Amino acid sequence: MIDRIDRRILSILQEDSTVPVAEIGRRVGLSTTPCWRRIQKMEEDGVITRRVAVLDPKKVNAKVTAFVAITTNEHTDDWLRKFADVIREFPEVVEFYRMAGQVDYLLRVAVPDIDAYDDFYKRLIAKVNIADVSTSFAMEQIKYTTELPLSYIVAEKPKANMS
Amino acid sequence: MIDRIDRRILSILQEDSTVPVAEIGRRVGLSTTPCWRRIQKMEEDGVITRRVAVLDPKKVNAKVTAFVAITTNEHTDDWLRKFADVIREFPEVVEFYRMAGQVDYLLRVAVPDIDAYDDFYKRLIAKVNIADVSTSFAMEQIKYTTELPLSYIVAEKPKANMS
């Protein structure tokens, strides 16, 4: 499925997607065409989902992160679907998880400051009924990466060898 | 600093950085050259920090997210520097925040399953001394985006404004 070479290609593209295909090929010991084909296939297969520009949170005035732990009394699929639809409308919510344990949902919210968070919070609870909310603020983002670990990729199936 | 047109360009590039400059120009009502110049400038200014390929967590076998809340007794700058260096070596840690409130640090860790998290955890505590650790697992990632909200950008005319 994803072999060693693919993994090295992914590692390069996760770090910098502007590296030319010919250069990626050179680094992994492949000429342009097969390297391009591998990238193409990983896009078709949905391994690579998108290529995006990453912005500096400070420069766009959204450097404060709030983690919002939400507990609710409603646990139906229908409620979650509605809740998720509301959440998706808020560009401030950059991550949204359904949790195991006491907390039901966790949001990561990107805002300029505490006041803007407070405003966001009011707009949120006006749209959706949530029982209990607990917010924690991050003082500093020490590490943030879109790069996923590639070491857990399941090893390529050994090819059947005739002869 | 960042005007309405820049903002629209950022919005496009945050969503899909493969859109050709000529097409971006067309969408924002600009011809290729000035549009290209604006993008170039935003890269120089550090507004756009990088262009990356985003992968599907399921496809690379890292779909489980663990949130690790860490409390420590050591609060010196030196300890944090060392701690941060250790953390940066773990590709499983995709986000790392210094928090306000009871919890000192929060990690988001990407792993295939609970067993892999346990292994990661052992490797982590072997490298760094942390007093209290509380882990919560996400059952489902309902929303994840690298797109930051652009509505908080302050459109400033005057020059010489840092960060």
Place this chain on the structure above:
DNA sequence: ACTGAAATTAATTCATC
């Protein structure tokens, strides 16, 4: 599956207004 070259399309520069 890969190579190397050709064809196509995009990025980048430049002359000009």
Place this chain on the structure above:
DNA sequence: GATGAATTAATTTCAGT
């Protein structure tokens, strides 16, 4: 500051092994 053409560099296709 913007435009449109010219140039450079990349992507994508194709013939051959």
